[in-house]
Amino acid sequence: MTVSRRTLLLGGAAAGAVGAVATWPSAAAATAPPPPYLGSLRSDPFTLGVASGDPEHDGFVLWTRLAPNPLAEDGLGGMPSRDVPVQWELAADPRFRRVVRAGVAVARAGAAHTVHIELHGLLPAREYFYRFRAERYMSPAGRTRTAPLPWASGGTLAMSFASCSQFEHGYFTAYRRMAEDEPDLILHLGDYQYEYAPDTYNIPGGNPRDHAGPETVTLANYRQRHAQYKTDPDLQAAHAIAPWAVVFDDHEVENNWADEVPEQPDPLFLARRAAAFQAYYENMPLRRTSIPRGIDMRLYRRLHWGRLATFHMLDTRQFRDDQGCGDGYKDCPAALDPARSITGAKQEAWLLDGFHRSSARWDILGQQVFFGQRDNDSGPATVVSMDAWDGYAASRDRITRGWVDAGVRNPVVLTGDVHAHWADELKLDYADPTSRTVGTELVCSSITSGGDGADVVGGTHPWSSWNPHLRFYNSQRGYVRTTITKDALTADFQVLPYVTQAGAPVHTRATFVIEDRVPGLHQVADNPTPGGSPELRAGDLGAETVRQETSRP
Structure with a gap:
């Protein structure tokens, strides 16, 4: 029987079962000898799966975390208070018959027994498979890949992106469907986890599942919450199928925080921020x-996929x-203040310099909050979200003009x-609908946040009507x-008809094409969801959108 890589990688926890048999390389092949250690693991520590990330042309990062009791209240996953050696191996085939690298890493107690392995010197544009072992326990296998050589210009990149996965609001079926696509790269653009205590952030009809533990404030809280999310088998499948590039938004720390300013006054906020960053x-x-x-973390960075694409991963929160005039939709003079920035001066200069240095066919900004203008008022006032780039219009203008000036x-x-x-088209002058389009924005829905959602008649x-650059809208999950x-x-x-029950099918709601050197959107498919999902009329949307996005987006 032929076993596909999808069968191997999406088949669940069987690969990590007690007593799994593997042939591991000799000690001579290891990058470092294992430290002295007395085995003490009595159950499978690989409950959180495996992951890879930040691919380069010659390597990537491999990750796992040991947690036999992942929801332990102390955030330590039921692990002993000592460092644990973890064997790892990288192969050119899913059956691990051609092992190309292997070694021993140390899962340190002070880092919640996580493992980060940075590999270099691998072949470019290649698919690899990896796994870990701790004592007699074997992890599931993961699939990853290197990027093409820096000067390579051809080929095809299959990339998916997602955001906003509130565990309580539904099942992570969208992650499973994404894994089934077998992409080359996945971007996660924020709100990977949510900080709320159980039964605090609720959807109509009630949440189908609950958070463990209180609102996340301490390091133990954040570690426990991350562990709960990673126990989800659908999320594990998405991590195991492709390398990820991640950036955080607000809920990885606290709703609507901005630099050192919390949503509500909190003298302990900076300690909370440091704990959240560490976790x-x-x-x-x-x-x-x-x-x-401490309270600082360098998250903005670039990933190059040959000369085909450069990904500028941004941090619009730290x-x-x-936010000017408080959170929410406002007609706020501070939004136009040229001294205000959503990126900070250093990151802005880094991004503009990257535009001038770029030789990529596609320059892609992976970031968190709505970039184009969305005026909520049909009259003369400009009522926009203070939490998005609209609340930092001068900052947006500098970035947009920066890529235009850099060509x-x-x-x-x-x-x-x-x-x-x-889906929207980006302008230098949103007040003039006839002004030329200078870029394109694609916005993904949530994985679960907000509950089932609904299809929108007409899209x-x-x-x-008064923002004609806004070309497409749909409020389903996906x-x-x-x-x-x-x-x-x-x-x-990609949309799902429901998320409050597991196992929903996926459907391509609409398809748009951006042609080389032609900024803007060309729609090639419009496919209303065929049954199983409620529908909204356009006239029912305005007030609901404002309510949703200004309360707990």
Whole structure:
């Protein structure tokens, strides 16, 4: 019988069962000898799965975390208070018959027994498979890949992106469907986990499942919460199928925080932020350059997929000025203040410099909050979200003019946060609908946040009447699947009819194409969801959108 890689990688926890048999390399093949250790693991420690991330042309990061009791209240996953050696191996085939690298890493007690392995010197544009072993327990296997050589210009990149996975609001079926697509790369654009105590952030009809533990404030809280999310088998499948590139938004720390300013006055906020950053690094496949230093963490970075695409991964939360006029939709003079920034001056300069240095066919910004203008008022006032780039209009203008002045060939902004699919065209002057389009934004819906959602008849929002650059809207849950070539970027808006029950099918709601050197959107498919999902009329959307996005987006 032929066993496909999908069978091997999506088959669940069987690969990590007690007594799994594997042939491990000799000690001579290890990168470091294992430290002295007395075995004490009495149950499977690989309950959180495996992951890889931040691919380069010659390597990537491999990750796992040992947690035989993942929901332990102390956040330590039921592990002993000592370091544990973890064997790892990397193979060129899913059956591990051609092992190309192997070694021993140390899962340190002080880092919640996480393992980050940065590999270099591998072949470019290659698929690899990896796994771990601690004592007699074997992890599931993961699939990952290297990027093409820096000067390689051809080929096709299958990239999917997602955001906003509130555990309590539904099942992570969208992650499973994403894994079944077998992409080359996955971007997660924020709100990977939520900080709320159980029964605090509720959807109509009640949450189908609950958070363990209180609202996350301490390091133990955040570690426990990350562990709960990673016990989800659908999320594990998505991590195991492809390398991820991640950035956080607000809920990885606290709703609507801005730099050192919490949502509500809190003298302990900076300690909370430091704890959240440490747990985030521990639980993500990030490079050592992102290791937090107290309340600071370097998360903005670039990933190059040959000369086909450069991904500028941004941090719009850690360095922003506080939201003008408070959170919510406002007609606020502070939104136009040129001194205010959503990225901070250093990150802005880094991004603009990257535009000038870029030789990529596609320059893609992976970031958190809505970039294009969304005016909520049909009259003369400009009523926009203070939590998005609209609340930092001068900052947006500097970035947009920066890529125009640099002659960026194909600028595309990828966005999460708003719990809905959107597609819009980016302008230098949103007050003039006839002004030329200078870029494109694709916005993914949530994985679960907000509950089931609904299909939207016509696929447009009422705001589009006076914001004609807003081309598409849908409020179902899902993700965006893209195919990137030299000639075009094709975006499929993938939706699920429900998430409050497990196992929903996936459906391509709409498909848009961005052609090389032609900024803007060309719709090639419009497929209303065939049954199983409620529908909304455009006239029912405006007030609901404002309520959802200003309360707990």
